[in-house]
Structure formats: C-alpha cells, structure tokens
Amino acid sequence: xxxxxxxxxxxxxxxxxxxxxxxxxxxxxxxxxxxxxxxxxxxxxxxxxxxxxxxxxxxxx
Numbered sequence: 001x002x003x004x005x006x007x008x009x010x011x012x013x014x015x016x017x018x019x020x021x022x023x024x025x026x027x028x029x030x031x032x033x034x035x036x037x038x039x040x041x042x043x044x045x046x047x048x049x050x051x052x053x054x055x056x057x058x059x060x061x
Contacts, residue, residue, distance in 0.1 A: 036042065037049035044050075 035045055037044050037052055039052045040049065042049055042051055
C-alpha cells in the first residue's frame with residue numbers, strides 16, 4: 001500500500017513538472033527542429049538547405 005502511495009505521489013510530481021514546462025515554453029518553438037539554416041540563415045522549416053547543399057566545397061579556393 002505504501003508503494004502505491006509513493007508511486008501516485010511521484011506521478012503527480014512528474015505531471016506537475018511537465019505542465020509547468022509546457023506553460024513556460026513559447027508557443028512557436030518547435031522542439032528539435034532548426035527552422036533556419038546555420039550557415040546562410042535561410043528559412044528551411046527543418047529540411048535541408050537548398051542553397052548550402054548545392055555549393056561546391058573547394059577548401060576556400
């Protein structure tokens with residue numbers, strides 16, 4: 001019986017933490033997806049950047 005009460009308390013604590021985290025995150029933030037390219041800054045919506053993908057790598061020459 002004590003283990004059930006401990007499990008319920010831990011479950012309530014986890015739910016409370018997740019609710020707090022969900023209310024503090026911005027509504028437009030997409031978790032784990034980069035919306036813009038890191039190299040050129042073009043908006044890609046999580047896909048591969050077409051500008052940077054087609055550039056030829058020539059070691060600065």
